[in-house]
Amino acid sequence: MAAQPRTVSGHSSAWVNEAVGQHLIGLSSDMAIMSLLALSAYVLLLVGRVSFGQQAFFGLGAYASGVLSVMFHAPLLLALGFGMAFGALCSWLLAMPTMPLSGLQYAVATLAFGEMARIVLSGWQWQVLSPDGPVGPAGIEGFRDIRWLLEHDITPAHFLGMTLAILALVLVVLMRTERTRLGVALRMTGQDDTLAATQGIDVSQVRLFAAAVAGALAALGGGLYAHRTTYIEPALFDPMLGVHAVGYALLGGLGTALGPLVGVIFDLGLLDATHLFSGWRMVVFGGLLALFLRWRPRGLLDEQLVHRLSQILNWKARA
Amino acid sequence: MMDLLQLVVDGLIDGGAYALIGLGLSLTFGSLRRLNLAYGATAMLAAYLGAWLYATQQAPAWLVAVTMIVAATLIGWYVERLCFAGIGQDATQARGAPVAGADGREVVALASSFAIWMQLEQLAVNLLPRHLNAFPSLAVAQDWQLGELMIRPDRLGLAVMAAALTLGLAAWLERSRMGLSWRASADHRIAAHLVGMPVERLQTLGFAAACALSGLAAFSILSLDGQVTPMFGMWALLKGLVAAMLGGLGSVRGVLWGGLLLGLVESLAQASFGAQGREFASYALLFVVLVAPWQRSRERFLATAVPG
Numbered sequence: 001m002a003a004q005p006r007t008v009s010g011h012s013s014a015w016v017n018e019a020v021g022q023h024l025i026g027l028s029s030d031m032a033i034m035s036l037l038a039l040s041a042y043v044l045l046l047v048g049r050v051s052f053g054q055q056a057f058f059g060l061g062a063y064a065s066g067v068l069s070v071m072f073h074a075p076l077l078l079a080l081g082f083g084m085a086f087g088a089l090c091s092w093l094l095a096m097p098t099m100p101l102s103g104l105q106y107a108v109a110t111l112a113f114g115e116m117a118r119i120v121l122s123g124w125q126w127q128v129l130s131p132d133g134p135v136g137p138a139g140i141e142g143f144r145d146i147r148w149l150l151e152h153d154i155t156p157a158h159f160l161g162m163t164l165a166i167l168a169l170v171l172v173v174l175m176r177t178e179r180t181r182l183g184v185a186l187r188m189t190g191q192d193d194t195l196a197a198t199q200g201i202d203v204s205q206v207r208l209f210a211a212a213v214a215g216a217l218a219a220l221g222g223g224l225y226a227h228r229t230t231y232i233e234p235a236l237f238d239p240m241l242g243v244h245a246v247g248y249a250l251l252g253g254l255g256t257a258l259g260p261l262v263g264v265i266f267d268l269g270l271l272d273a274t275h276l277f278s279g280w281r282m283v284v285f286g287g288l289l290a291l292f293l294r295w296r297p298r299g300l301l302d303e304q305l306v307h308r309l310s311q312i313l314n315w316k317a318r319a
Numbered sequence: 320m321m322d323l324l325q326l327v328v329d330g331l332i333d334g335g336a337y338a339l340i341g342l343g344l345s346l347t348f349g350s351l352r353r354l355n356l357a358y359g360a361t362a363m364l365a366a367y368l369g370a371w372l373y374a375t376q377q378a379p380a381w382l383v384a385v386t387m388i389v390a391a392t393l394i395g396w397y398v399e400r401l402c403f404a405g406i407g408q409d410a411t412q413a414r415g416a417p418v419a420g421a422d423g424r425e426v427v428a429l430a431s432s433f434a435i436w437m438q439l440e441q442l443a444v445n446l447l448p449r450h451l452n453a454f455p456s457l458a459v460a461q462d463w464q465l466g467e468l469m470i471r472p473d474r475l476g477l478a479v480m481a482a483a484l485t486l487g488l489a490a491w492l493e494r495s496r497m498g499l500s501w502r503a504s505a506d507h508r509i510a511a512h513l514v515g516m517p518v519e520r521l522q523t524l525g526f527a528a529a530c531a532l533s534g535l536a537a538f539s540i541l542s543l544d545g546q547v548t549p550m551f552g553m554w555a556l557l558k559g560l561v562a563a564m565l566g567g568l569g570s571v572r573g574v575l576w577g578g579l580l581l582g583l584v585e586s587l588a589q590a591s592f593g594a595q596g597r598e599f600a601s602y603a604l605l606f607v608v609l610v611a612p613w614q615r616s617r618e619r620f621l622a623t624a625v626p627g
Contacts, residue, residue: 050426097610103425104354105609108564112606115557119599239553243433250430279445286438290401290431297427 025156029228031268032163036221037241038248038260039170040214045249047210048190049103053094053110054218054245056117057087059237061219062226063121063137069148069227070135071128076148076227083223084216091215092208099207114239121234142233146226163224170217174257186210218245251289253299255306262300321467326586328468334562334582335478338485339536340555341562341574343529346488349569350505350525353425356432357398359556360439361530362537365391366547367443369538370452380455380542388534394439395530399523402431440552456545477539482575484532489571501525561605580604 037058044051065083068074074082098109127136137143149159177183188196189206197203226232248263267285271277277284296302340362347355368390369383378386459473492498504511504518505525512518537555541547562581566573581601588600 045426048426050429101609104429107429108354108560109606109609112602112609115602116599116606119595119602123595240437246430247434250427280441282437282441283445286434286436286441289434290438293427293431293434294401 022156025160027269029156029160029163029224031264032160032167033221033225033228034245034248034268035167035261035264036170036217036224037245038252038264039174039257040217040221041242041245042249042254042257042260043174043186043210043214043217045246045254046186046190047207048193049099049207049210050107050246051110051214052107052239052242052246053112053114053117054214055237055239055242056110056114057091057215057218058222058225058241059121059232059234060090060117061087061222062232062237063124063143063222064219065223066143066146066226066232067126067136070130070143070146076152079148079227080220080223083219087219087222088212088216091218092212094215095208095211099204099211111239111242114237114242118234118237121237140234142231143226144231146230146232149227150230159228163228166220166224170220171257171261178257182209247285247289250293250299253296253301253305255298255301255303259299259301322590325468326590327583328470330583330586331579332471332474332478332582333586334579335474335481336536336540336578337558337562337581338575338578339477339481339539340533341559341566341578342481342485342488342571343532343536344556344559345563345566345569345571345574346529346532347526348563349571350501350522351403352505352569353403353428354432354560354568355398355403355526355529356429356556357402357435357439358530358533358559359552359554360436360443361391361394361398362533362555363547363549363552364394364439364443364446365534366454366537366541366551367446367452369541370454370547371446373455374447374453378455380457383455384535384538384542387538388531391534391537392527392531395527395533396523398432398435398530399526402428402435403526436552436556440549443552444549450548452547454541454545454547457542458545473543477543480539481578485571485575492571558601561601564605565608 037054040054040057041051044054061083064086065079068082069076069079094110094113098106098113101109121137122140124137125139127134127138132145135145154162177186185196185201185206188199188201189203189210193203196206244267245260248267249260250263251266252261252263253259271281271285292300344355344358347353347358365387369378369387372378372386373383457473459471461472463470463472463475492502500511500516501521501524503514504516504521508518511521533555537551540555541551558581562578563569563574564577565580566575566577581604584600584604585597589597592599
């Protein structure tokens with residue numbers, strides 16, 4: 001790329017356009033993947049729990065789907081589905097002993113679980129021989145050559161389309177659920193679990209269900225991430241990742257499933273991508289988030305705003 | 320046999336450092352019933368300021384220590400104003416009410432103090448961008464020999480200081496008038512307010528004292544290593560959290576036992592499974608303590624939340 005001919009005015013414009021295009025495609029894919037992780041934090045926040053361990057399910061999903069597509073030559077969608085199921089199962093198993101804890105204890109327990117999972121992945125060695133040498137998770141070295149996309153000639157643009165379609169599907173399902181009894185039960189549990197229990201809602205079942213869904217969503221994001229980058233290592237799944245997911249959900253708002261997307265777009269799309277504050281991004285993002293939460297504890301798109309917006313939309317539709 | 324004894328002694332001595340770092344965290348929780356996630360980052364930024372002073376101004380160790388304590392207190396004040404102020408409006412429930420339950424403000428305090436954590440950590444790294452930064456060293460090279468036992472006198476001094484500080488603070492909170500009023504306002508805000516206690520001020524004071532302790536702890540621990548890395552913030556928070564949780568978050572004496580237990584388990588795990596095992600053991604210990612059924616049934620968490 002460095003040997004590209006340059007015109008007098010600077011770069012050759014076709015090349016620049018293509019590079020910018022590639023960059024935008026990559027950035028959009030990252031944002032869609034991060035949105036899935038933020039949505040998993042959002043589902044747990046809905047039932048009144050803050051988890052600092054979602055990065056573990058992201059990582060477990062990445063490893064599980066990578067193993068299936070690389071070592072068992074499964075098609076991508078099957079691998080992603082397997083990762084999701086695995087993430088949901090792990091999350092459900094974790095939620096069994098931890099969900100009865102208080103909110104604070106739950107947050108710390110998930111943080112401890114996330115670190116335990118990362119350390120276990122760091123020690124996991126399991127490789128098989130392939131024509132290009134051994135492949136598979138190699139402990140702290142990471143898991144290389146998850147090349148399903150390259151082997152099947154899927155361009156980054158196609159991958160972006162697929163990722164966006166998956167994200168849209170997830171959003172539609174989540175937003176449809178809002179209107180059902182299940183959606184109401186989720187929000188009631190989050191608002192006041194004692195009151196919800198007196199209304200006949202099985203609070204612990206609702207929370208376990210939310211945990212399983214959150215685990216599946218995080219694992220789905222992880223599977224997509226592993227195939228996009230072709231390389232994963234345990235150090236990627238550190239608590240910072242999980243806590244960013246929580247931050248995006250809280251920033252964007254808990255009123256609608258679109259909230260976490262707003263958080264992601266603000267941080268990754270605006271602060272990170274534009275290099276607006278390069279070395280000071282965290283200083284700005286952290287300060288803004290803390291200030292913001294003081295006057296809008298349930299995020300930008302909180303329940304009140306969403307309710308008001310939907311009223312306006314309904315009124316327009318009727319008129 | 321001697322090896323095992325050496326491991327136990329090493330572990331207990333290391334545990335002193337964990338107790339020291341957990342003390343401030345536990346104190347904050349005792350007064351606010353909120354977890355300050357920016358705790359480790361506060362200590363780290365203070366340590367970076369100290370290291371910066373040491374590197375650029377050749378400041379002596381005592382000046383670095385004083386600077387760090389003052390800096391940690393100021394940073395703590397900033398964190399308190401931004402993340403924990405105005406808790407009074409909703410935390411006025413009686414003791415035993417679901418203060419640690421699923422109330423919305425708690426989640427928000429967790430998230431906003433985390434956001435401040437990221438902010439402080441980035442500020443520290445911007446101040447000194449290198450990975451390893453020199454720190455005034457007070458380490459003693461010569462080990463003490465006690466029969467076949469080897470003891471590092473500097474680490475022993477740290478452990479003794481931690482124990483003295485913890486026990487002294489617990490006694491002070493129990494006996495002194497100031498300690499009584501602090502415990503009263505942590506215990507029941509409305510009642511404390513009704514009998515004329517400046518609840519808000521006591522809370523801010525407690526928070527600042529906790530942060531000053533974190534500055535002191537950071538200086539004592541780092542001066543034995545003679546260096547500081549960007550990992551320190553995370554390390555301080557996690558070790559302090561495990562120590563404080565093991566002892567029953569909020570309990571002052573408990574932190575000491577929690578720290579010692581953590582040090583012991585880590586030392587034994589390190590000998591049996593290596594460095595990864597040591598790290599795993601500390602998280603596993605925390606996890607088990609949290610989900611163990613006896614923990615829940617005894618409601619230790621709230622019962623011992625107020626020191627004494």
